[in-house]
Amino acid sequence: MNDVHTAEPRGSVRLAYVLDPPVTTELREGIAELWADVVNAGGAVGFVPPVTPEDTRPQLRKHLIGMAEGTTRLLVGTAERGRPVATAFFALNTHRLMRHWVWLQTVMVHPDRQGGGAGRELMAAAEAAATAIDPDITGIRLTCRGGLGLERFYAACGYREVGRVPAAIKLGDGELRDDVTMWLPLG
Template identity: 65%
Template sequence: MTLTFTFDPAVDPALRDGLVDLWTDASNAGGAIGFVPPVTREDIRPELVKHLAAMAEGRTRLVVGRDGDGRVGAAAFLAFNTHRLQRHWVWAYTVMVHPGLQGRGVGRELMAAVADAARTLDGIDAIRLGCRGGHGLERFYASCGYKEVGRVPAAIRVAPGDDRDDITMLLPLL
């Protein structure tokens, strides 16, 4: 399935609902995007509202992939740094691909669209992202050109007795 990626799409009810559905489905499939399954749309919605508020304030941008019927199949947010010495790079976060599309190259396409979007931003030289250990995500991001630049052991507590590394990855854009 081919997705069409858009940077800074218009936010309407269909996009909001699509993002909530994507985030819920990906989380419940074990995706490492801020929640531990099981989650409901009602669990996800307040976090999405925070993301949308940051977009409205100009602190965050969105890359979204939709199928031919307009359904949201992939998304990632780009957040600007507020510290004056770190404004030359952005964070990619809440990176998600619908579970039904995983293993088909959609994640790689999403990360390419994220890099393309970041290259259009004035003064941005790199993208950083954090990922949760234990999923092999660092291997996926490395295959997209990112390099591991930091790791904090056991920094993410998924559940009692289940601590994961917090891994920082970097993609230079120059």
């Protein structure tokens, strides 16, 4: 477990960003609840609202299996009593020609924390965590759902758009969004 970064995005409650926290029942349940809260507030993290924590658990389980196998790392931002209010999962590349960069997945900040800089703080902590994972990592790649302004947010955090697949994400009948790939060079 590594303390990566602390931030005070809104109010007087500090967020502590930790890489590879112990995976407890409380952490698993907290992330499942966070995921549902983010989706239900309009967040683009793999689901369409409405969802419950139970709906998010199968996807969370995939991340946890990757963590157990050593191919996924978790960065979590916690608030009072260790409650998770921000996450980012790193998927490590196993292909020998691509081990020098990582995927950033399931990037979330609780709706109550949005709009006060917590997202930018999470992205800064993710950049620091990538270097902590391996100093030879030269970049972070992520994808986001088009049409929500996420590209502008990630660009403001230093990422640049490097690819776009039109209409690759189907939210419902007749509602298609682009799948946008963003890249942050490190070092």
